[in-house]
Amino acid sequence: MGEIKKIIHRIYYNTLRFFLSILMRFYFRQWQVANYDKIPHKGPVLFAANHQNAFLDALTLLFAQPRNVYFLVRANIFEHPVARFWLESLRMLPIYRVRDGLRSVAKNDEIIDKSVDILSKGVDPLLVFAEGNHNLKRTLRPLQKGIARIAFATMEANNFEIDLVVVPVGLYYGRHTRFRSDMLINFGDPIYVKEYIPLYKENANKAYMKLVNDLYEKLDKVVLSIHPxxxxxxxxxxxxxxxxxxxxxxxxxxxxxxxxxxxxxxxxxxxxxxxxxxKAEPVPPTPSLIYRIVMFPVFLYGFINSYPSYMLLDLLIRKVVTDIHFYGSVKKASNLILAPLVFLLQTLILYFIIGS
Structure with a gap:
């Protein structure tokens, strides 16, 4: 029975991933992956990304490389049963913060153990948002020690013999909350955790800090960070x-x-x-006049078909979603449900009008 459940979950996950990949191509005007060759294609990989756009950040990495990724995301978004179902379906694991209460934070031990188990198998990578929170500002914030804790716990659980690699990931949005904006996933130079083991055995806290500081330097190279x-x-x-x-x-x-x-x-x-x-916003490159003339019929058809659902969705999100960091993520998730329903309704209307 357990094997059947795993097979059903695998089919469901792959189907969901396929539909999300199609939606991702529509959501972003331009999508680009840089320095893909820096990712190990097998073995344990711990991705460390900057965090600007709620769970949309997680989905971008899912489609930037072929392996199935587990994600650590903040626990409070799991509170609603429907949200929990979707998030768990996409292999997202809840990580608790101090503001969630001391009892909740104690649950992190279980999540860290699960993270160690995932990395120890060396099949699926794990993504951690190293800053520990999200913010639309283009600034790399101080990194949390949680990623170092997971890395060294994994090494210790495998007698320090596993070749665990931490890969920095820079996520760069043209405009965070806008539909049809641009997206860059930029992989940085990997960090080999084995190199920190001598220091870890001597002084664990120093090893934690060195790994976090080195990761910050490498992540800063692939992130647009405004300082002071x-x-x-x-x-x-x-x-x-x-x-x-x-x-x-x-x-x-x-x-x-x-x-x-x-x-x-x-x-x-x-x-x-x-x-x-x-004040201004990033402006995408302007297409040539000939291109705009040739593509205008396609634009007009898409506009007529999509604009009603887009406006309805935008209105609902602004009424319901209070955290602007979730706008892009909620738009994408809602489009997965709303767009097929709108297109089905349009098809039925045309069928009754023309009779075929």
């Missing part, structure tokens, strides 16, 4: 005004990162304010 944070708005606004839109997302990221670093250095010494009315 006290001038965040000014630096972001100046960057948005000066940036040049590119078609290649990796090229865009590298140019944006260089520009932000140049502006940040100047703001450390000579902060200059930009009025609120001058």
């Amino acid at each position: 944070t006290e001038y965040y708005d000014q630096i972001e606004n100046e960057w948005l005004h000066k940036r040049t839109p590119k078609h290649d997302m990796l090229e865009q990221f590298l140019e944006d990162k260089k520009l932000v670093e140049e502006i940040s250095k100047r703001y450390e010494h000579e902060p200059v304010s930009i009025p609120d009315e001058a």
Whole structure:
């Protein structure tokens, strides 16, 4: 009976992943994976990503590489039974925070044990959002020690003989909450946990801190991070005004990162304010006039078919979702349900009108 349940779950998971992959291609205008060759194709892998866009961040990694990934996400989003069903179906595991209560935090031991078991098998990778929280601001926040705890617990459970690798993952959105924006998944240089074992045996806390600090440095290279944070708005606004839109997302990221670093250095010494009315958002590259003319019929057809469901969904989300970090994630999940229903309704209406 247990084997049958596993087979059913595997079929369900693969089917859900297939439909989500199609939806992901529609949700993002452009989708790009960079430095894929830095990921080990087998063995235990612990992905460490920055966190800006709720559980949509997790889904991006699911489709950036072929292996089935487990995810550690904050526990409070599991409270609703329907949400719990969907999240568990996508192999998401709840991790508890201090604000969830001391009794809840104690449950983390069970989740960490499960994480160690997943990594020890070496079949499926595990993703941890190393900052421990999400924020739409383009700033890499201090990393939590939880990822180091999982890494060294896995090594210790396998007599320090397992070749565990921590891979930094930079997630870079054109516009976080907008439909048809751009997305870059940028893999960084891997960290081999075996190299930290001598220090771990000597002093576990020092090993924790060194691993976390090294991870921060590597993650910072694949994340657009605006510092100093006290001038965040000014630096972001100046960057948005000066940036040049590119078609290649990796090229865009590298140019944006260089520009932000140049502006940040100047703001450390000579902060200059930009009025609120001058605020801007990232602007995607403008298609050529010929391209827009040729593709206009396709755009018009898609607009007529999709706009009603898009507006209804946007209205519902703004009424129900109070945390803006969840906008993109909820839009994507809702589209999976709402879009087929709308298209089915349109088909039925056409059938009754034309009779075939």
